[in-house]
Amino acid sequence: MPQEPERPTVKIFQRPRVNTAGAAAFRRPGAAGHTVAVHLSAAVSSNVILLAVVLAVAGGIIAGIFGGWRAARLRPAAALAKVA
Numbered sequence: 001m002p003q004e005p006e007r008p009t010v011k012i013f014q015r016p017r018v019n020t021a022g023a024a025a026f027r028r029p030g031a032a033g034h035t036v037a038v039h040l041s042a043a044v045s046s047n048v049i050l051l052a053v054v055l056a057v058a059g060g061i062i063a064g065i066f067g068g069w070r071a072a073r074l075r076p077a078a079a080l081a082k083v084a
Helices: 022-026 046-072 076-083
Strands: 009-013 035-039
Touching: none
Parallel strands: none
Antiparallel strands: 009 035
């Protein structure tokens, strides 16, 4: 039986708290500095990557056509005045 690949681990460290009178009301009792291990995993298939690339290219083409269409409606001097 194949072994499951090792999952990436993110360690979260809490900073030691500075003892200030104003912040004492917001401090949780017993909140000492400790480490929490969080296991992350994401299943990404080639279909998802392909869909993301297709959507990015389609968005770029649509934005380019829209920008070109707006620029084509202006006179050259007016277009340069809008840019500057």
